[in-house]
Amino acid sequence: MRQPSYLSLYREGKLQERIERALALISPACRLCPRNCKVDRLAGKTGICRTGDKAYVASYAPHFGEEAPLVGTYGSGTIFFSSCNLLCSFCQNYEISHHLVGKALEPAELAAVMISLKKMHCHNINFVTPTHVVPQILQALIPAIELGLDAPLVYNCGGYESVETLELLEGIVDIYMPDFKFWDNVWAERFCHVSDYREQAKKALKEMHRQVGDLQLDETGLAVRGLLVRHLVMPENIAGSREVMNFLSREISPHTYVNVMGQYRPCGLAHRDDRINRRITAVELAEAVKAAFHAGLYRLDEY
Template structure:
């Protein structure tokens, strides 16, 4: 599959994500991600709940996109990942959002679950940069991505903020309907790290913001600490200290998990979380972010109410080759 320039024609037989569903999104079909050819976003605003190098004091300029190739039963963003909430927006509007977020003081542009819209998102970043946007671009992803798409986005993404959710294929199948997740996440992470190396390696600004690098997130799940330890083993074996690691303690049971009962209907215990942190220390991770108690709260989920989505559209007549002309 030739992804050079990420042409919009890729939507005609979509294989942008590891599902390789083949949907003709150009003809109105919906892919495994839940998206057609129209770009959809649910929120564009300053976001303060990411890791310190991403949010800083001023906030990250987060644009939340609609749809996701995973089907996580525990998803906190269900309204946009699987519920379809959001507004249709042209490429030029997304580019303008980036300029608006920079004007609001954002320290980066944080694209949340964007790669099932990779052709248009890439166009939007190029257009915003043409208009003067100077911030680093963060790709905030589940980790369930193809190396080809990661490679094709390398010229517009500076920071990869990626999940590594599970090491067990059985667990990934049961909780995300993606048995191949561990292998896919490994391959994607290798490509992300390669992209950062080619750019010159991890780089922080004088204020501590990340200008280039990889942060690997792992959400500790109640009752599945042993799998968390294996996730850290995988990340260490692949990356050692070339990446930052973020071990999260914010698992919050959603309504579906509460109804199902069992371990996923409760929070992570302090003992479970400490076991994972201790293992990360023992492996040798030097740059690790963790969360103190009291993080279990739905306050970490922003309102997906189309804040910042509607507004003026940035236009350009510049042609970026196969990616198409901006309208």
């Protein structure tokens, strides 16, 4: 059985230094993500993500609806963090991402959550929407390791990431699972109020792949390390599926494992915009899958 890479960093005494560097990214001026809110989160100030010095956890449990390489027999150990740095208007977890629900946890409490999932035999610890709480996750990792954590860590994010932050996670995160939401920034601006989504996502995915490479599976089909990309197909090709697939194949790797997601439905505030106030059609999903194959990608998942 492959040992998660973060155990080596722990044994070498290097995790504390990563924590200190991560905390420096949120105080005195937060630049943890490309929003660059520049607020002092350790002093109780909050920016777009409305999160200060503690991570809010909305829920945690074994999840059997994730990609097959993560689920296995006992499920993926998902920890859903409240709030988000992207705040898509159509988010399917709108109540969690747009509100601070759940409980603010101390590092020891978050460590206990990880251990609880380990005791349920989850195959991995899956941090859902972790971008804005990277320092808090790192703070909890040391006590979790000391309590016996040895499962792969999954960084399940929206793709709007800072390379500087991702560099702190090298040797810690085993599996990166980012979205690539939009190719055309017009739509990113309209639905997420960011004007540089494509540029930031491209840089982020390149850094993730540099760290962990293509998705690797063990003899049972479980993911142990690598990059797994999600792409949500949207009405009227708003997501830019063809361009995204070409980028993944040509600039990341033709061996990239891609989940072409066909479950879009109007959630959150989507009903306010006629362009996205409907489910996608079977034809729209088929066109996105065709675009992936045409780009040379072959490791495809669909749900």
